[in-house]
Amino acid sequence: MQADLLLENAVTRIEGPLLFARREARVGLNSAVEVLAGAGAPRLGRVAALDETSMVIEVLESTSGLALRGTRIRLHPEPLLFGVGPHLLGRVFDSVGRPLDGGPPVAARSRRRIEGLAINPAWRALPRDFIETGIATIDVMNSLVRGQKLPLFSAGGLPHDRLAAEIAQRARLRGTQGEESFAVVFAGIGVPHDTAEQFRLAMESSGALGHTAMFLNLADEPGMQRLLAPRYALTAAEYLAFEEGRHVLVILTDMTNYCEALREVSASHGEIPGRKGYPGYMYSDLASLYERAGCIRGRPGTLTQLPILTMPGDDIGHPIPDLTGYITEGQIVLDRELDRRGIYPPVRVLPSLSRLMDAGIGEGFTDPDHPALAHQLFAAYARALRVRVLASVMGEQGLPESDRKFLAFGERFERQFVHQANARTLEESLEAGWNVLQGLPHGELTRLSNAQIGRHLGAEAHA
Amino acid sequence: MSEARITWVGGPVLKACATGPFSIFEALAVGERRLLGEVIQLRGDELVAQVYEDTTGLEPGVTVVGLERPLSVTLGPNLLGGIFDGLLRPLSRATDYQIQPGAAERSVARHRLEFAVRNGDVLSAGAVFARTVAPRPQSLLVPPWASGRVEALVEPGEHRDDETLLVLVDDAGHRHELTMQHDWPVRRSRPVRERLGVNAPMITGQRILDTLFPVARGGRAALPGGFGTGKTVLQEALAKWCDADVIVYVGCGERGNEMAEVLDEFPQLEDPRSGRPLAERTVIIANTSNMPVAAREASIYTAITVAEYFRDQGLNVALMADSTSRWAEALREVSGRLGELPGEAGYPAYLSSRLAEFYERAARVTSLAGAEGSVTIIGAISPPSGDFSEPVTLHTKRYVRCFWALDRQRAQARFYPAIHPLQSYGSDVQELADWWKRSGNPDWLVQRQRVLELLEAQAHLERMARIVGRDALPAQQQVRLLCADLVNEGFLRQSSFSKVDRFCSPARQVAMLSVLLHFADRADAAVAAGVPPARLAALPMLRQLQRLGEEFSEDDLLRLRQLPRQIDYEFDQLQTVASHAG
């Protein structure tokens, strides 16, 4: 292996985040680089392109203050690595894994590529273990399983941080409270200081801070580092999950800031912009983060991701939520209107989805009638919303009797099922689901069998 | 072999200075790890290549070796039941859970075989010269470029897959040594004797497809839909239950867990036709979204080449490509790195012709050796924000015969499959009507037309109802709405997760449709005779009809065929009561 090399006075040009330098030593593509100037901390970068005489270095931090003279480059023989070890938990790091909490550096047991390597699909084990989050709209209708990547599609001003913290505090398998080794990894990407602090306090108050590692790129820190924070965080999470065998929940917030940074960097490279100016490779880039979730055959740990993004203009068709939804295993969509009406958590169930739900619920997993109940709730609520539109046009009185019943169901569903003041067990959530279905004509409950109706709804009450 | 030295490298693209001749699309081995690459431009001594693997660590001066053949895959008896990367390298043999770049050691498999020929026989190109025995019989083919008289033949029995099994000597005196496998360049379609026309549907077991928008054997279908509308579940359902002999499933830029799911489920499911595990008729090709982008572009060609290889054995093959949009995006990304002029939405100008070339490789054919086989392509499309007016959907539409449009609203109400009956089409309906006639349903065309008309009327009447209220519509129209709801709920809805309903045989489809149309006939007549629509809507049997798929399994066909009589009974009752009251 080559040793590190220091180049002096090799820089010939600086353009935005790119540094052009003479290639005065052997170095390979994607090698890690430290850029040293004056007394400041070294800035990280990587070799982005090479020819026989020169190289292009992408500086992953701000280039402000760098000069052609006096800037030195330290070349590493390998790509960016993060030294991880058993004492990551309970610590707070910056976006490139340097301690922020005044504590000592983490003693590295292994050094892992921050980009990770693609998980061989033939080595994946199917995520199947149902996680009880305490939230009815998730547990009953969009169940989360270990190893899933399930983002929150939110918008500015909605309570996604509170929801994520609640899930992080509670997310356990049913019946195994506290017995297994779990961990939470929090990556704050361009978030305000108080968001990070609130999350820390929430974890502290539930006694889980000792199981939490935080990677912070705060709003006032350089944009380039937004691209690094989730990679360092996921590298730590992979180590905790697949080497130490823990069940790791990774919260990535706010992925919208990440994508903005990606757009900025792409523009500074002079790349041809794609939809809304985001680079054409944003899908692959996001996938290189999200696909790091999962379960591996023969390894006890799991890596579950809960990315949070704020939809620009509340638009789910915007490239950020759109590409995310194409990669992740569903999405939980938060809604401004429900929030305004005081419904918490304001989950809009119809556009929400959990793709791994079918593998983790029903006979042998949760309750045999769980899948049918979920489908019936979806179908009935979809109808209720259609009727609500009709009612707004021609008034409730103009509606047929059965439609009026669905209208009332819609209201019950939002107030008594979606809205919840406290965490519910899965049994309580299922019960709440059956309860709100009471009052609908049984003839129209086409997703339930007669037996299921008999078991849970009893005889139909006739007006 | 020619060599070149890297002069520039960035991302998956490199430039190199050649010391010998190279050709366009020639495959390359790059550096010590022998990363696979392909020449894409030649200018004087300089070549431009794309590399199919992670290029980390490459630097100027590194050697690039030309392999003197285009990017090729090895076709043979090791494919069925396996999972491979986009370049057909086995993924299941890896010892690490993370994919390490570089050429893996080739491992040798052994197969027991029986010869179909004797010394002295004259074999044409593409002929079957032997068959493997277990676990599933497969034909071994003379490669398309070879033919001649059999001169030497090993003993039957177990052999290595790289061993010479027989020698052919052709008219020009050339010797061809045949093993169980041969290589074929992925970007070139395998030759056939003749392309044939439509003769039969590929039965998918999905009612909305087989009855309304059938795809022919050797046909091509596109399946566009926004995220979460059901592309993958439908592709998997087809891969499980359609009546093809071999399935090639290519996960192109999609999720790793979906590949794991296929790997997990297929060995446990039984092929209803052969009684063998479904995995044995399946080849999985996986370039998941986090695997290198350049190999994503190749994976589609790899898959269609594998499909053609099984077609040439006289088999009906179905190719599921999920998703062709990721392939188009890979094309766009590589094109961008080459500095080509971008066209619509940044895609290269040749997007359309590449799509055409790909779909053109679907066909029903007579193979070189005279066997009849087919490749049917089902391509998923992932349009940005679910908007079908984007280039990949628009261009694909020009080349496919079936368009199965997935609808977000249906998906959100968990109405599956969420195929929108008014935005979808199948273009081979007339030709396929003959098949239904031969299979005992001469009325298929008429029934299908009635269903479509009913659904069309529903869209129109619902618009009216939104203005005047459903109760204010004339009685006849209220009944049409009722029947349209019934067709949707009782016939088009079919959950892939229901053990009873995930597959629906043509016989059950016919029986179900007859029941529902019989109901519609009686309902029309009843209303014409003065029965108020509300009475029809309150019929107790309606609930059963709405759950028809769930309540009558493949084993309940007899009971299902009795239903029209029960319908008659309930209507007779109703009309007696009505006439008494009136």
Ligand SMILES: Nc1ncnc2c1ncn2[C@@H]1O[C@H](COP(=O)(O)OP(=O)(O)O)[C@@H](O)[C@H]1O
């Ligand atoms: N035919 C179907 N039957 C039952 N459920 C379905 C069906 N199609 C889709 N779904 C549900 O919708 C979810 C998303 O479907 P999927 O095929 O993954 O969407 P896409 O590939 O279009 O993004 C699945 O996880 C499943 O729960």
Ligand SMILES: [Mg+2]
């Ligand atoms: Mg999909």
